Amino acid sequence: MIVKVKPIILAAGQGTRMHSKLPKVLHPIGGLPMVEHVIRLSLKVGDENPVVVIGHQGELVEAALKGKDVALVYQRQQLGTAHAVKMAWDHIEKDHQVLILYGDTPLIEASTLQDFLSQHRSMKRDLSVLTMKVPDPRGYGRILREEGRLQRIVEEKDADEVQKQIDEVNSGIYLVRGDYLKEALETIDNNNRQKEYYLTDLVEIFYRQGYNIDAYCSEHHEEFLGINDRIQLARGEEILRERINREWMRRGVTLVDPGNTYIDVDVVIGQDTVIYPGTILKGSTTIGESCSIGPRAVLENSHLSQGVTVKESHVVDSAIDSGSTVGPFAYLRPGSKIGKSVKIGDFVEVKNSVIRDGAKVSHLTYVGDGDVGENVNLGCGVVFVNYDGEQKHRTVVEAEAFIGCNTNLIAPVTVRKGAYVAAGTTLTKEVPEGALAIGRERQKNLEGWVARRRKK
Secondary structure (H helix, E strand, C coil): CCCEEEEEEEECCCCHHHCCCCCHHHCEECCEEHHHHHHHHHHHHCCCCCEEEECCCHHHHHHHCCCCCCEEEECCCCCCHHHHHHCCHHHCCCCEEEEEEECCCCCCCHHHHHHHHHHHHHCCCCEEEEEEECCCCCCCCEEEEECCEEEEEECHHHCCCCHHHCCEEEEEEEEEEHHHHHHHHCCCCCCCCCCCCCCCHHHHHHHHHCCCEEEEEECCHHHHCCCCCHHHHHHHHHHHHHHHHHHHHHCCCEECCHHHCEECCCCEECCCCEECCCCEEECCCEECCCCEECCCCEEECCEECCCCEECCCEEECCEECCCCEECCCCEECCCCEECCCCEEEEEEEEECCEECCCCEEEEEEEEECEEECCCCEECCCCEEECECCCCECCEEECCCCEECCCCEEECCEEECCCCEECCCCEECCCECCCCEECCCCCCCCCCCHHHHHHHC
16 A cells, blocks of 8 residues: 655744734745745655645635645644644545644755655654754753653653753654544643643654654754744745855856845756845746846846846846846836847836847936837937826837937837937927937027126
């Protein structure tokens, strides 16, 4: 018979130490909610989709996990970890090996759990506990042994002074036979200081029953950091950031200052790209080979082809094709599509616009709801005036056109191929192909005006 691993993720706690209106397990780390890291882990090591036990502000967690490959069950009253697992009763079958994980422990590596599972199977355990040795065991349940054999776990709140000196602690992760788990859940009581039903009591129950139990002690205690407050959240972010950055450097990406570079877990970066300090790469951003990013660039859910340079700029939900340069101090807002070998200079903002190959938008320009053709030049201070107070309108500048400095293009309007628009023009009508448009007051010089004014 094939024994299937069934993950159960406990995510019902109140998280009061976070002092937040957001449920603890939804606080992001590495660009994802904590609980989503655990869900992804469970899908890698489990044989069936996980059950997530939710409770405090469960509606928010449920909404965040909509569409994920999980089953959700509610723990309406937070009466302890054993009570939480009991809420998943209907999802536990007798031939399951139930893997119990936690929504606030997002740093565990799949390889660590695979080793844990392998030992459990090879030793034919009925219950395995994943433990670790830590330099400071405060806050953790202590592992008690009798002649080297796992006997029971005592929680910090219930430990005496001798037990508090033990440095082997409980990670909270268990692997247990489904039928035995159900039997034990019926016998766990709340006879403790906190009046809660502790999952840790499984160990003593199984020990007394003579079941085959033991602990797997991991050397990687930082993986099991439980995040309960903002300090631990920052520490978890630091650990994950170092892990992510090291992996990209191993793959051929240069991080000039890894400690000052922030890369989310779903970001993809091509070989020989250089990332300068202060750069933040968020969401589903993908970066091609041989790019130069930063310093102090922010890229969010954007796609860059190879050989792109982005300096001190903010790029959101946009695409930049090969060989283009952006910045410094540019802002590409959602829906911007930048072609090949385009120059987007300093203090340029682009929104919901297409700028095609070879175009130049060098400085102090706003391109909103526009379509800019190949090899167009937009001079300094050009504004695409796209909003009439009620609706947005589009501006089209066809290939090879030249737009002079300090020009307002009042949308909807089109500048045809190869046309010129003189500096200082306010454009309200279409410019024909190859024409020059001038829409400004003719200059008038008043001779002797300054001297006359001074005599008054």
